[in-house]
Amino acid sequence: MRLKPVVYGLLLLGLLAAPFLGAYPVFLMKVLCFALFASAFNLLLGYAGLLSFGHAAFFGGSAYLAGHAMKVWGVPPELGLLLGTAGGALLGWVFGVIAIRRQGIYFSMITLALAQLVYFVAVQTPATGGEDGLQGVPRGTLFGLIDLRNDINMYYVTVAVVVMAFGLIARTTTSPFGQVLKGVRENEPRATSLGYDADRIKLVAFVLSAALAGLAGSLKTLVLGFASLTDVHWLASGQVILMTMIGGVGTLLGPLVGSSVILVLEGKLGQFGVALTQLSGWSGFTTLGESVTTVMGVMFIFCVLVFRRGIMGLRLGKR
DSSP states (O other): OTHHHHHHHHHHHHHHHGGGGTOOHHHHHHHHHHHHHHHHHHHHHHHHOOOOSOTHHHHHHHHHHHHHHHHTSOOOHHHHHHHHHHHHHHHHHHHHHHHTTSOHHHHHHHHHHHHHHHHHHHHHOGGGTGGGOEEOOOOOEETTTEETTSHHHHHHHHHHHHHHHHHHHHHHHHSHHHHHHHHHHHOHHHHHHTTOOHHHHHHHHHHHHHHHHHHHHHHHHHHHSEEOHHHHSHHHHHHHHHHHHHHOTTOSSHHHHHHHHHHHHHHHHHHHHHHHHHHHOOGGGGGGGGGHHHHHHHHHHHHHHHOTTHHHHHHHOOO
């Protein structure tokens, strides 16, 4: 336990120094956004035991809301992030009220169905740009002082937001509420017999998870300048499940590790295929970049069969 503050401190120092060590700030910001998304999902799955297949609705819905507010309404970035977070929380409350009383696969299927409704709205609503997506979202100036058009400034703001959100998740999981949440996950009838309202506790966890996912989607739109249908598609829900499973369900650093592995894989697999084509002369390797989902599926099966706790779960255990 005493090593954890040291590990977190070294990780923070690494993040602060990364732009000066040759790392690409925009890619790092993308990793941080998806790490926050995966951490929000992990709060629900790892600590509440609820498997949602619809978390892309909060991520992508908030991405559209924040992007539209900043581009069309002209709100500053800090207000855009707050609107996206609030939108994710509100949508999470609606989902939770409908789905939270169901158990197991029924809960998961309800969240997937509701998320598909959100996807349909995103496709049909003119404000989202349809299949073209919402593009050209300006970064603007934070609090009228920090020019976010500069990638370095934007990077450190992203680090600050993600670190604060990560701190909130860590505090939640170690608080009395977090302990009760784990108790509900392990034995809901016993928690109910002790006087706890299990449905209400799970709803609070669901709304908090949705709000943090909304913050991640809003931040991603601010960083990259666009929101697209891929953000709200069910594949995004599957991707965040994969990130969490590979990194380690129920571990604080697992989502960060899992998102890094998946995004690096997505970025490098195509380049690896081109390099193999140049070396071998066989053009079939150029399609390797299109096989990312297949490779991720194989990785998921391997994780389930060999180390179910994921990469971080092997070292830290499930907490």
